[in-house]
Amino acid sequence: MLAQGATNARYLPTGHLVYARGQTLMAAPFDAQRLELTGAAVPILDGVMRANSSGPSSQWGFSRSGSLVYVPGNISSEAELVWVDRRGTAQPLRVPVRDYAIPRLSPDGGRLAITIFENKPDIWVYDVRRETLTRLTFEGYNWNPVWTPDGTRVTFTSYNNGSSHLFLKPADGSGAEEELGSAEVATLTPQSWSPDGQVLTLSGLQASTRSWDVWMLSREGKSSPLLQTRFTEGSGTLSPDGRWLAYVSNESGAYQVYVQPFPGPGRKWQVSTEGGTEPVWGRNGRELFYRSGRKMMAVDITTGAAFGAANPKMLFEAEYEPMTTVFAGQNYDVTPDGQHFIMVRGKETTAASNNPFMSRSAQQINVVLNLFEEFERRVPAKQR
Numbered sequence: 539m540l541a542q543g544a545t546n547a548r549y550l551p552t553g554h555l556v557y558a559r560g561q562t563l564m565a566a567p568f569d570a571q572r573l574e575l576t577g578a579a580v581p582i583l584d585g586v587m588r589a590n591s592s593g594p595s596s597q598w599g600f601s602r603s604g605s606l607v608y609v610p611g612n613i614s615s616e617a618e619l620v621w622v623d624r625r626g627t628a629q630p631l632r633v634p635v636r637d638y639a640i641p642r643l644s645p646d647g648g649r650l651a652i653t654i655f656e657n658k659p660d661i662w663v664y665d666v667r668r669e670t671l672t673r674l675t676f677e678g679y680n681w682n683p684v685w686t687p688d689g690t691r692v693t694f695t696s697y698n699n700g701s702s703h704l705f706l707k708p709a710d711g712s713g714a715e716e717e718l719g720s721a722e723v724a725t726l727t728p729q730s731w732s733p734d735g736q737v738l739t740l741s742g743l744q745a746s747t748r749s750w751d752v753w754m755l756s757r758e759g760k761s762s763p764l765l766q767t768r769f770t771e772g773s774g775t776l777s778p779d780g781r782w783l784a785y786v787s788n789e790s791g792a793y794q795v796y797v798q799p800f801p802g803p804g805r806k807w808q809v810s811t812e813g814g815t816e817p818v819w820g821r822n823g824r825e826l827f828y829r830s831g832r833k834m835m836a837v838d839i840t841t842g843a844a845f846g847a848a849n850p851k852m853l854f855e856a857e858y859e860p861m862t863t864v865f866a867g868q869n870y871d872v873t874p875d876g877q878h879f880i881m882v883r884g885k886e887t888t889a890a891s892n893n894p895f896m897s898r899s900a901q902q903i904n905v906v907l908n909l910f911e912e913f914e915r916r917v918p919a920k921q922r
Contacts, residue, residue, distance in 0.1 A: 540575055541566070542657070546596040552604075552910050553919030558596030561586050561611075567919040580917045583906075587611035595862055604910030609903055617859060619652070619664075622834075622879045626854025630883075632669050638882050639859070640682055640869055644689045645821075647874045649709065651683035651692050661694050663709055674711055678703075682867060684728040685709070687735045693718070693728045702726050704738075704755070718759055726753075727866045729773065732780045737801075739764065739783070741772040741866050750865035752785055754801070764801065772865025776800060777819050782841065784809070784817035784826055786865055793864055795828045797845060809837050809847050816861060816868040820876045827872055827879075832857060834879065859884050 540555065541547070544564070547557035555568035555575065563586055566579035587597040587609040598608035617638045619631040637655040644650070650664040651674070659681040661674040678698030685692060686706070696703045696715075704718040704726055718738070727741040740753040740761075752765035752774035765771040769789040776783055783800040786793055795814035798806035809817075814828040814835065826837045826847070834853045840846040859882040861869045870881045913919075 540568075541579065546598070548600060550600060550910070550913070551602065552913050554913055554917060556582070556600070558586060558588065558598070561588055561596075563596075563598060563608075565913055565917045567917060576919070577917070582909075582912070582916065583608070585610050600909075604908055606906040606909045607903060608906075617882050617884045619650075620858075620881050620883050622854065622856070622858075622881050624836075624853050624877060626834075626856055628856070628881070628883070631664070631880075633664060633671055640861075640867060641871050641880045641882065642683045642685055642692075643871045643873060643880060644685050644709070645687060645874070646689055649689075650871075650880060651685060651709070653681040653683065655681075661692060661707075663692070663711075672711065674707060674709070675715075680705075682727050684730060684738075687731050687733055693731070693738065695726055695728060704728060704740075718755060727772075729867060730776045732776055733778065734780070737776075739774045739776055741774065743865075752783070770865060773815070773817060773867055775817055775819060775868075777841070778821055778823040779841070782845065784819060784828075786815050786817065795826070797826070797839075797847070799845075807845060807847055809850070810835070811850055814850075815864040816870065818868050818870070818872050820872060821874045822876065825876060827853075829860060829870075857884075858882060 541557060544557040544559055547555055549555055553567060554565045556565045562581050563583040564579040565582045566575045567577040569576050600606055616635045618635050619633055619638055620628045622628045638652055640653045642651045648666050652662050653659050654662050658679050661680050661683050662671055663674050664671045678696045680694050680696045682695045683692045691706045692709050693706050696705050705715040707715045729739040729741055731738050736757045738755045740755055741750055742753045743750050750770045750772040751763055752771050753761055754764045755761045769787055771785055771787045774783050774785040782797050784797050787796055792813050793815050794808055795810040795817045796806045796808050798804055810828055813830050817828045819826055824839055826839050828835050833855045835850045836853050837850045838848040859869055861867055870879055872879055
């Protein structure tokens, strides 16, 4: 462990480790041979934007010549959870304002599993009826909750001891975590269980190709790629009857939502028409929801002798937090009756941008030249 509460660390050729803590960039001398800090960290820049409600992503980068580029913004990462009906009317949940992301409703709609990003991400469970919020995970970095079909346990990604793992834990916190098998990928994001609880779909980011694919993992821990092409696929979510897979792909040159038989083979259908991400099935299996920028879209689905999809229709348009990585899941969920959505609303977002992959508060990009010279003056690197 080098620095607590730090994100987006990068090593510079000057012998420094630079990382973000909140909206502040910190620099510390670092020995790359011994893999240790050789001096105290010093703040070098304040007011660097951090992505709202979708993870600890600080918006900055360095060039090898010493130029710094960053998005300014002293933006709070606080957000609120809101119920939204099909007309777009919003009602906040009675929970404290925090850095929420990736809400998942239990099969009966009575509980909500949610990731809260603070000093580190953890899974919490909200009881809808009692309006109580209880922490579920404690060790490691934990996110992306997915309920088991019977609603008794929560599946999640955990990063600990230098690698990603998949765990199951009783939703009431009464038992120990159970580790599942893992696919041969750098990042694992659980998406959905089959109705019988025997197969888990995953979005996987491969370290070798830096490409997202759709994987599946059996209850026994055996993994295999489900969709793996030269394009990028992810957010693979199973229909309530387990016969169909909705996913996102950029094969057309734009992000679109597709459906194909599960586990295949068979033809695929493009469901979205003007771009789409974050597909979520209605619990009755007759609707498929997705997001297109600021729009919440719905598509009527038929799955009789053959699959069929009607033209998409917009339910509402509003400013709610998207997933920062479009292939890694959904930043909302739908109630069992299909009449309400649980959404994440940033407390300091504006309608300044329609880009669904960037915080809405971003107005400009700043560049600082020759910052390496300033490093040498303020934070001398101790070479050994």
